[in-house]
Amino acid sequence: MTIVNTAKIGDVTVGRIGHGLMMMTWRDPTHPLPDEDAFEAIKAGVDAMPEGVKMFLNSGEFYGPDASTANLELLSRFYAKYPEYAEKTFLSVKGGTKAHSIIPDGSPDNLRRSVDTINEKLGGIKKMDLFECARVPGNASIEEVIKTLAGLKDEGKFTHIGMSECSASTLRRGHSVHPIAVVEIEVSLWSYEEETKKVIATAKELGVAVAAYSPLGRGFLTGTIKSPKDLPAGDMRHRFTRFQEDVFNHNMALVEEVKSIAEKKGITPGQLALAWVASRGDHVIPIPGSSHKKRNLENIAAGDVELTPAELEEVDAILAKTPIKGGRYNDALDPKILHLWG
Numbered sequence: 001m002t003i004v005n006t007a008k009i010g011d012v013t014v015g016r017i018g019h020g021l022m023m024m025t026w027r028d029p030t031h032p033l034p035d036e037d038a039f040e041a042i043k044a045g046v047d048a049m050p051e052g053v054k055m056f057l058n059s060g061e062f063y064g065p066d067a068s069t070a071n072l073e074l075l076s077r078f079y080a081k082y083p084e085y086a087e088k089t090f091l092s093v094k095g096g097t098k099a100h101s102i103i104p105d106g107s108p109d110n111l112r113r114s115v116d117t118i119n120e121k122l123g124g125i126k127k128m129d130l131f132e133c134a135r136v137p138g139n140a141s142i143e144e145v146i147k148t149l150a151g152l153k154d155e156g157k158f159t160h161i162g163m164s165e166c167s168a169s170t171l172r173r174g175h176s177v178h179p180i181a182v183v184e185i186e187v188s189l190w191s192y193e194e195e196t197k198k199v200i201a202t203a204k205e206l207g208v209a210v211a212a213y214s215p216l217g218r219g220f221l222t223g224t225i226k227s228p229k230d231l232p233a234g235d236m237r238h239r240f241t242r243f244q245e246d247v248f249n250h251n252m253a254l255v256e257e258v259k260s261i262a263e264k265k266g267i268t269p270g271q272l273a274l275a276w277v278a279s280r281g282d283h284v285i286p287i288p289g290s291s292h293k294k295r296n297l298e299n300i301a302a303g304d305v306e307l308t309p310a311e312l313e314e315v316d317a318i319l320a321k322t323p324i325k326g327g328r329y330n331d332a333l334d335p336k337i338l339h340l341w342g
């Protein structure tokens with residue numbers, strides 16, 4: 001299988017759909033994913049790219065049990081075994097949180113610590129292509145943070161700067177200090193807020209690519225999870241409002257509705273969800289996460305699916321008549337703790 005459609009991150013050509021690696025290691029620690037399964041899933045996506053096109057891989061300093069560096073260690077083993085894949089991948093890594101934690105810290109010392117930890121854990125065969133703070137830190141202005149990152153970039157520690165979970169106005173401020181290559185925000189059929197639209201529009205204007213995270217609604221939009229009870233006991237999704245039984249059942253109406261469009265088109269509901277995210281603009285790159293080769297191939301094949309204007313109108317009509325219950329994370333928590341739209 002070769003994927004035809006591509007997207008741009010500055011001068012770099014990447015596949016239209018990327019691959020998020022978070023759940024490979026940030027999962028129930030009693031059921032770790034065997035390396036061979038992870039490697040097969042990653043390789044399958046990369047191998048589907050045409051000559052000269054890189055696969056966008058998305059990782060994090062804290063994507064592991066207890067916010068450990070397990071994801072980076074997995075990547076280190078991957079690149080050690082398959083060094084030829086270093087050149088074929090565009091690796092984006094989130095950090096900028098305190099060590100072994102998800103608490104943002106934009107101080108120059110911590111940003112240097114984070115970047116150095118990431119490069120060290122990656123093991124030297126592959127250096128990250130892009131670094132971004134996972135959340136907009138509250139203890140330094142965005143101008144100071146991006147200035148610090150520009151200095152680290154000039155030292156050769158990475159080649160591109162990204163931003164994550166930021167508002168449109170913060171993106172504009174960050175970009176005024178140093179060009180931002182990618183902004184990473186949640187975009188999906190059930191996460192399409194006014195601020196989502198503003199960030200996508202601002203990114204387009206500024207020439208910034210959008211890495212659309214959780215484009216499958218953390219698996220919900222594929223229709224394969226029938227009940228939150230299907231998820232393993234330690235699965236982090238149990239903490240999210242949309243994975244509480246009553247809210248989950250309410251929102252299932254959306255999946256049922258879009259399923260019929262997917263069936264008519266001969267694609268899966270997950271592929272429809274990804275094609276819809278990709279249809280938000282040429283600069284929007286969905287980054288679905290899957291630990292399985294077969295599912296990753298299904299996901300990236302959605303990069304070649306074009307939705308017609310009539311199909312997009314049909315989806316719009318469904319979204320209008322099927323309001324989603326529950327916020328994107330945990331409604332019981334203070335939004336300030338979650339650092340959303342920083």
Ligand SMILES: NC(=O)c1ccc[n+]([C@@H]2O[C@H](COP(=O)([O-])OP(=O)(O)OC[C@H]3O[C@@H](n4cnc5c(N)ncnc54)[C@H](OP(=O)(O)O)[C@@H]3O)[C@@H](O)[C@H]2O)c1
Binds near residue numbers: 218
């Ligand atoms: N910047 C941020 O704050 C932030 C936050 C969250 C995520 N992210 C990034 O975005 C990436 C993707 O997000 P996500 O993992 O939260 O959500 P997602 O991509 O919307 O959904 C992933 C879930 O869907 C399942 N899945 C994937 N493909 C499938 C298919 N074809 N059929 C059925 N099920 C399928 C996966 O299970 P299997 O693994 O078992 O296939 C996994 O449980 C992450 O890996 C991470 O890199 C960033």
